[in-house]
Amino acid sequence: MRTQVAIIGAGPSGLLLSQILHNAGIDSVILERKSLDYVLGRIRAGVLEQGLVDMLDAAGVGARMHREGLVHDGTELCFNGTRHRIDFKELTGKTVMVYGQTEVTRDLVDARRAADAKLVYEAEDVELHDFDGDSPWVTYRKDGVEHRIDCDFIAGCDGYHGVSRASAPQSVLKTFERVYPFGWLGILSETPPVSEELIYARHERGFALCSMRSHVLSRYYVQVPLDDKVEAWSDERFWDELRRRIDQKAADTIVMGPSIEKTIAPLRSFVAEPMKFGRMFLVGDAAHIVPPTGAKGLNLAASDVHYLSEALIAHYGSGEGELIERYSENALRRIWKAERFSWWMTNLMHTFPDASGFDGRMQVAELDYVTSSKTGAAALAENYVGLPY
């Protein structure tokens, strides 16, 4: 088989890249290790920046998002038992869209299938070859049969555990990492959300987040020690812990119900540099991870797709190669700023095992500043709604 761009991974970054390239007349093939059901079963991000909303619209896949998604003009920060609102719209003129990553993925798969895309699920043993030369190729196995795809470029959209970053020359690859000493235990529950907007809560017992997927589907998280096991958390224990960490009104009015999903995710900051190795590019989680505080993971994957699709469209259109050469540099400038914001929000809101009383007072003083100063609030809001591409 021959294609212009071989895409590894059918998560949001691989699918969005493929759709944008298709709309520009550029051919791609997507190889995904898992089944479609498995990919759609993963509950992940829920907050989309305006930039991603605009990209989904431009790619022609935004209709259901506008029908079913929830536009949020602000968020609430809770500390010392009181909630304080950050008004994104007033401070930045922008809003965010609450619409699950699962739904974004589903919309993209539907669009790709409607266009007869070459989308291969359960592709085993994907290997990347000769991307340091002019004629890269990719091999994989499907149903026991070996396949080869020749291509112009390879886009490694295969997440943190993918094969693309592992295939990069390790002598060139630099990685930067911080691992946090806690995780997030998250549940999905078919109950109305406790509040119209998200609540990010700092509490001595640990961070908590009240989020949602719709008016009838809530998503809640509590900070837990890294070695905690999901089995140790009955629904009852989860609701008790969550209610202790949020303000009294929210604790009194929250509607509790059985969880329909419950998982623990570790928190990590990670960046790989560079993101281009000859004719192979790293995109999204393959190149970087942020801790979830601040909802940047999916949005960063989308901004990489913005820079890469722009570069490939210029290459195939006018033949201009400058944007391809600068992909890594352009993407990384924005990535590091989102890494900084996610690290800052994580440090501001979580209880660290070795934190002193002084550290705790510093967190509260900073939260007080951020929620009482227009400048402080604007800095948070500007980052939360997404920095420009």
Ligand code: FAD
């Ligand atoms: P992925 O979504 O990881 O997609 C990569 C795809 O590549 C996967 O489908 C994978 O199966 C496939 N793949 C991997 N290896 C291979 C291979 N060798 N061959 C072929 N295919 C392969 N972000 C937020 O903003 N908010 C959140 O609440 C949030 N929660 C998260 C919870 C979890 C448990 C995780 C893991 C991430 C979470 N994120 C969250 C981050 C966000 O989901 C990611 O940033 C986003 O999924 C990145 O998209 P991606 O397409 O780059 O990577």
Ligand code: DHB
């Ligand atoms: C969600 C996750 C986040 O990390 C976040 O900051 C906001 C919302 C969510 O899953 O809904």
